[in-house]
Amino acid sequence: MNRLRVYLGAVMLAVLCSSAVMAADPVPIGLITTLSGPGGYTGQDVRDGFALAVEQEGGKLGGVPVNVTVEDDGLNPATGRAIADRFLQQNKAKIITGIVFSNVMATVAPDVLAAGALFISPNAGLSTFAGSDCNKNLFVTSFQNDAANVPAGVFAGQHGYKKMMLMAADYVAGRDMIAGFKMSYKGDAQEIYPKLDQTDFSAEIARIRDANPDALFYFLPGGAGINFLKQYAQAGVKVPLVATIFSLDSQILAATGDASAGMSVIGHYNLDFPNAANKAFVSAFVARYHRPPTFYAADAYDTAHAIGTALRAAGGDDSKIDVMRTELRKADFKSVRGNFKFGPNQYPVQDWYLMQVERGADGKLAVVTKSKVVSDYGDPFASKCKM
């Protein structure tokens, strides 16, 4: 009986709270990201990059007050789903963002879309929603997983690598990455898929040494990338490394010391991009958080600005999903990446660059942008999307 009373009380409170949400209240935004575990810094940067944009506007985005609720999915799809349901039902959020890992996105996005809300990924770029299953309420502001690797394959071909080893963490994004690389790389390729939560890579390193390929292309995000790179450098294998930015963000660079020296990195964002928006972003981020932003933070910062344009167009009324969507499609904001627009599947169309890890004048390693590998590149699935 007592428990029933508590329950009824909770329901009444919930009803009261939800009816109290009037137009004047801040627009709720649900930010689900990965804050715990060895990949936790990725979500931290998403959260901080997003929060920086909101702070710079004094708690608003696009002139509209927002209330951003952050929750940790712990890299667990089921947890992410439970949080999303709570955001949608209790917070009445119409905008869900923040997700870093593609396996979490695969579980969460369908629920969000079924509820008629907007799903805006600041990082995870699953192939599932890029092709024929694209959705008018789903936006990705970072990249499409496969697409990021096509330029890497182009680079490997240009560099004359004929026999390569491809290694990726064994989960949905890892598979996407390797598939993307093989779209543009036509030489011999042997594939290895270590586990996503693996810490020791000695067996894989021994296989690489044994196979002695022209180069190793790998995708190991977050903690796994750090573990691998440290161990690889120590093992003294001389096979050159090629990776996308996911396996060498600024945190991995800092956490691996000299291990990444000389590595070739393909990416869509770098700290040294000379455009004004990026310069302002990097100095503001460093001043606020005392560390250089990763691309996770940069993409989240862009995401916040994209949401800002949508909220401004809707006059702060987040029930006008159609208006917000139409405005989002225009990508009418200054991206820190410079050139940015959305393709027909609402995944990005942007430039990809070759960067190299070099020692700067201060003796520290830095990722230096070298040349543009492809321009205005979307992804291989966009043509299959019929909105």
Add this chain to the structure above:
Amino acid sequence: MQLFVEQSINSLQLGVMLFLLASGLTLVFGIMNVINLAQGSLYMIGAFGAATAAAHGVPFPLALVFGAACGCAAAVVLEVALVRRLYERDHLDQVLVTFGVILFVNELVAIVFGRSPVFMTTPDALRGSVNLLGVPYPVYRLVIIGIGLAVAGGLYGLIGHTRIGMLVRAGATHRDMVEALGVNVALLFTFVFALAGVLAGLAGATVGPIFSVSVGMGEQILITTFVVIVVGGLGSVRGAFVAALLVATIDTFGRAYIPGLLAHVFSPVTAENLGGGLSAISIYVFMAIVLVWRPRGLFPIATR
């Protein structure tokens, strides 16, 4: 052949690593009958302690000692503040509390150090590799093997040939009798817990230069550690040593060879996919087989 040699040494290295964690866990379980999920947290504390010390210019061997000391101190605090109250409770309560400790310690470390992984370098003298039977093998991994074997030897001596070891062994099998003989069992238990903390802290400190030192690093290795103590027989240090080597060998060789063997039968892509899955479950299959054959593990200690 070269691959085989390299993988054998890799197995040994992973094995002694697992042993450092598993020996503490199995001692605590065997002697105190406590399931301590927070062993991974002690490992993380050891790693952060050593990385912080190394970052402040402390010489590497001392940083390792400091890491072990951090693990020890944290273990003593944990035992006195919490675990002491759990001896009479059932295992579910112990699991719940120590799981809570994991969450608490993770958040605490995140507050103090942030979520960014901490960098810990390999000392210059231990960088590079030596030629071992035709394989260039990283010196640092040999150091890990050395540390692990030294600890195993030390534990063997401590448990098998000292008075305190005798009490520990007696406490594991005949707790009531030891108490009746007037031994301060509470102190003995604190000692065992502190010892487990030293082992976990040392393990964490040792892997700092090759793993990502970050929040949540303990949970990644915890499950494999439990497999080791279950296979070895709960409470048996010798069992933990043998099981750690077996589990490491199966894991390493599975990852190295299963995909290649399957490639003779399937297409390379299928073989890599299937092989990845099979090698991922290999240690659990091994555990199941051992448990069918010897339900109480390879080296069960005498029952109470």
